[in-house]
Amino acid sequence: MLDVNEISKKIVIEKPAMLLLFGKGIAASRVRRKLESEYDRALLDFLSLYANRLRRWMEQSINALRNAFTAFADMYRVRLEAAPASTSADMSAVQSDLQILRDWQAADQGPVVTRT
Helix, strand or coil: CHHHHHHHHCCCCCCCCHHHHHHHHHHHHHHHHHHHHHHHHHHHHHHHHHHHHHHHHHHHHHHHHHHHHHHHHHHHHHHHHCCCCCHHHHHHHHHHHHHHHHHHHHCCCCCCCCCC
């Protein structure tokens, strides 16, 4: 959750005395530019931190899903290989299912690119 108060505490804007001599418009413009630059930097740091955390969580979640899928695929593969086929139609369906599981496993074992 974004804590604006925490970010605001880090931002310090000093008001030069000479700037007030040029009027409120100039002073307001300078303060606005300073706020934009300070908030931009603080928000960028904050969002960069959470972007990295979110990326790591996403990679861990995808790996967990992949591992769970592989475990279920292995379990079903063993059942399908051990199941007696009574007809040629059943055997072709089992062979088709086995081929799908093998294809998925081959795709799962392909190159995985992760950024750290």
